[in-house]
Amino acid sequence: MGDLIQVTIPSPKKLDIKPENIPLDILYEDEHLIIINKSVGIVVHPAPGHPNGTLVNALLYHCDNLAGIGGIERPGIVHRLDKDTTGAMVVAKSDRVHQHLQGQIKAKTARREYWAVVCGSPREDNGTINLPIGRHKTDRKKMAIIPVEKGGREAVTHWEVIERLGNYTLMRFLLETGRTHQIRVHSTHLGYPLVGDKLYGSGGSLKVNLSGQALHAYKLTLQHPISDRTLEAIAQLPEEFTKLLRVLRNR
Structure with a gap:
């Protein structure tokens, strides 16, 4: 009792990220930003277990002077998509643009539209889920509905039925916030897992x-930070997704 314990926490080790010649599906590009259609299975930025072969490695090869934009370990990254989630992502090519785009997401003026196929068929045609999300108490790989007073963060998802496919449904999701696994957690909480x-x-x-x-x-809709014009990028559905829809429509 009364012992003094001294703990030294080492500084985070910066990742040595190398450019890699990985093909990119580019939806729009200019000198200020790039919007890509992320393919399935690719991690957005290096992390333990994924030191290379990421979207950031590909972007560093494709874009000049991207290193350090918005941070050393996640250069240019404005928002993320899960490894197995496909579609439109915007990447900034300067700190000014990075800050502006992040501000649009925080102010909820950037519009992010997702399509998903869920198990089950909701009774209503549309609705809004406003439930805070935080790290799962026992499974650190998962997120869960967690009260704000216990560490959850505000999460708002709007949803709409696009097409009913028997006991499955093609749905549109619009995000107001961008919590990790937000759509997956909210939809599962409603009883309709993806x-x-x-x-x-x-x-x-x-x-x-x-x-x-x-x-x-x-679909990703945002205001161009420099020209002030509205950009709307549509990422066509990947083959796996369209095959799934064909199977469901033919059942």
């Missing part, structure tokens, strides 16, 4: 070989 999402649901019983959850960032 097809192929083995982390938050059974993944569904369909005989379709999916690389991950059926979730795609379909």
